Amino acid sequence: MRDLPAQPALYAGFGCRRGCPVETLAVLLRQTLTRNALPLSALRAIASIEPKAREPGLLALAERLGLPYICFDAGHLLAFEPQLSQRSATAYAQTGCWGVAESAALALAGDNGRLHVPRQVLGSATLALAIGG
Structure with missing residues (x-):
């Protein structure tokens, strides 16, 4: 009997405007996974930046x-700037981080993590997926 290859661990990083509805976040996640033929079962955690720690839509999605x-402070997320697919001066001015969704996904994925799906946008939400151990 052959062992099946292990399913890669996926980590989702989100950015959003204040008050972004959980449905917008859920649709963005579902569409992104479907478009990239990725199973929801591979998702291990979701993340954002510290000011979003009490964001109702993100809390509801995790639940x-x-x-x-998990939320990271901007200083921690800055370390991932070289791996970002794009840098947003607007995001930096507002958060101190060049890209919340991609940086948060990479932070969750750990030392060997890599960006798998770059920043996707739906309405007031952004999402990126990273693969890690």
């Missing part, structure tokens, strides 16, 4: 998915 929701 709905039964996944940890």
Whole structure:
């Protein structure tokens, strides 16, 4: 009997405007996973930046998915700037980070993580997916 290859661990980083509805976040996640033929079961956690720690839509999404929701401070996320697919001066001015979604996904994925799906946008939400151990 052959062992099946291990499913890669996926980590989702989100950015959003204040008050972004959970449905917008959920649709963005579902569409992104479907478009990239990725299973929801591979998702291990979701993340954002510290000012979003109490964002109702993100908290509701994590609860709905039964996944940890982790927030990182801007200083930690800055370390991932060389790996970003794009840099946003607007995001930097507002958060101190060049890209919340991609940086948060990479931070969750750990030392060997890599960006798998760059920043996707739906309405007031952004999402990026990273693969890690």
